[in-house]
Amino acid sequence: MRNRLVWTLGLGAFGLAFSITTTSAYLAPLLERFTDSRTVISGIIAAEGIFALGMSLVIGPWSDSFHTPLGRRRPFMLVALPGLAGALALMGLMPNLWTTTVVVLAFYVAYYVYEPPYRGLYPDLLDESMFGRAQGVQHLLRGAALGIVLIAGSQLFDIWHAAPFILAAGVTVIACGVPVAWVREEIGQGERVYTGVGAYLRTSWTVLREEELVRRFLLANALWEGAFAAARTFAFLYVTKGLHEPSSTATGVLGCVAVGYVIAAIISGRLGDKFGLAPVIFGAAIVYAGGLFGAGFADTWHPAYYAVIIPVAVAAGTVMTLSWGLLFKLMPAHRRGAIAGLALGTKGIGLLFTVVAGVAIDAFSSTFAKTDGYQVLWPLCAIPIALSVPLVGSLLGRERPTDTGAHEALRE
Numbered sequence: 001m002r003n004r005l006v007w008t009l010g011l012g013a014f015g016l017a018f019s020i021t022t023t024s025a026y027l028a029p030l031l032e033r034f035t036d037s038r039t040v041i042s043g044i045i046a047a048e049g050i051f052a053l054g055m056s057l058v059i060g061p062w063s064d065s066f067h068t069p070l071g072r073r074r075p076f077m078l079v080a081l082p083g084l085a086g087a088l089a090l091m092g093l094m095p096n097l098w099t100t101t102v103v104v105l106a107f108y109v110a111y112y113v114y115e116p117p118y119r120g121l122y123p124d125l126l127d128e129s130m131f132g133r134a135q136g137v138q139h140l141l142r143g144a145a146l147g148i149v150l151i152a153g154s155q156l157f158d159i160w161h162a163a164p165f166i167l168a169a170g171v172t173v174i175a176c177g178v179p180v181a182w183v184r185e186e187i188g189q190g191e192r193v194y195t196g197v198g199a200y201l202r203t204s205w206t207v208l209r210e211e212e213l214v215r216r217f218l219l220a221n222a223l224w225e226g227a228f229a230a231a232r233t234f235a236f237l238y239v240t241k242g243l244h245e246p247s248s249t250a251t252g253v254l255g256c257v258a259v260g261y262v263i264a265a266i267i268s269g270r271l272g273d274k275f276g277l278a279p280v281i282f283g284a285a286i287v288y289a290g291g292l293f294g295a296g297f298a299d300t301w302h303p304a305y306y307a308v309i310i311p312v313a314v315a316a317g318t319v320m321t322l323s324w325g326l327l328f329k330l331m332p333a334h335r336r337g338a339i340a341g342l343a344l345g346t347k348g349i350g351l352l353f354t355v356v357a358g359v360a361i362d363a364f365s366s367t368f369a370k371t372d373g374y375q376v377l378w379p380l381c382a383i384p385i386a387l388s389v390p391l392v393g394s395l396l397g398r399e400r401p402t403d404t405g406a407h408e409a410l411r412e
Helices: 002-031 038-064 074-091 097-125 128-159 163-182 197-210 212-242 247-275 277-295 305-330 333-351 353-363 374-393 405-411
Strands: none
Touching: 002 038, 002 074, 002 097, 002 128, 002 163, 002 212, 038 074, 038 097, 038 212, 038 333, 038 353, 074 097, 074 163, 097 128, 097 163, 097 305, 097 333, 128 163, 128 247, 128 305, 212 247, 212 305, 212 333, 212 353, 212 374, 247 277, 247 305, 277 305, 277 374, 305 333, 333 353, 353 374
C-alpha cells in the first residue's frame, strides 16, 4: 500500500520534471530565433525565479489551512493542470519574442500553483522512515523524464521546434493529474481559510526566523538550484555553440546526465536511509563541485568525456534526490506547507543565477573565444555547490529521529 502511494506521488514529479526540463532545455534555442543575446534569453528563463519566490510563499502556507472535501493540497493542484497543459502547448507556436514570453510566464504561474501543495503531500502522507526511499522513487521518475526530454526532445526539436512542447503538454497533464485523482488526503474539519497575502508572508518570515536548521537548508537549496538551473539552461548550447559539436553529441552528453540521475535515484535513497541523508549529500556535493570545476578546462570535445560525465551526474543527482528528504526531516509537522513554500522560494532565488550565467557567457565571449564564452559556465556553477558543502556539514547529525506513529492512523 505504501509503495503504491510512493509511486503515485512520484508521477507528479515526473510530470513537473518533464515540463520544466522541456522549457529549460529547449526554450533557449527556441528564443534564439528571435534574439542572439544570452542575457535576454537567460532573463526570460530566470523569470521563473520571481514566480517561485513570490507565489510559493503564499500558496504553501495557504495550502496548510485550505480544508475542502478534496483535501488541502489537491484543489490547488487541480486548478493548475489546465494552465500547465495550455501554456506548454502554445509555447512553441508563438510568432515573436514577446508573445512567447507571455506564454512562458503563464506556465510559471501554473507550475508554482501546483508544486508547493504537491511537495506538502509527501510529509502529510508518508512516514518519516520512507522519506529517503520516496525521494529516490521521485527522482528515478524525474531522471526518466529528464532522459526522455533530453534525448527524444532534441530529435523532435530538430524536426519541428514546437514538437517537444506539445509532447510535454500531454505528458504533464496526465502525469500531474494522477496524484490529484488517486491520492487520498485526510479531510480536515475546519473551514476554507484565506487570511491574506500579508498574513502568509508573515508566516513564512516567522518560520524563516525561528527554524535555524531549516534556514541553513534553505540557503544550501538556493545554491543547488542556482547551479542546476544555469547548467540545465545552457548545457545544450554549450555543446552545440561552444564546442561546435552536432546535436547528436549534445544528445549523448545529456543522455549521460540522465543516466547518472537515474543511477542516483536508484541508490541514493537507500544510502540516505542507512547512513543519514545529510552525510550522503555532504559527500556527493564535494564530488559534484569538483566535477564542475574540472569541466571548465575543456574547450574541445573528446568522446572520453562521456565516462567522466556519468559519475559527476550521479553526485549531482544524489544531492538533488535527497535534498527534500532532508528538509522533511528538519521541518516541524505543523509548518509543512509553509516550509515547502519557502523551499520553492529559495529555488526561485537560485533560478536568478541563470541571469548571472547568461551575462557571464556574454562577458567572457572574447576571453574564451574558442567556446564563445560558454566555457565559463562550469566553474561558475561549481562555486555555489562548493559553498553549500559547509552548510550541509553543519546539518550532520541534526535530522529529526523517525517517528512512525504519527502516520499510522492516516494510512489505515
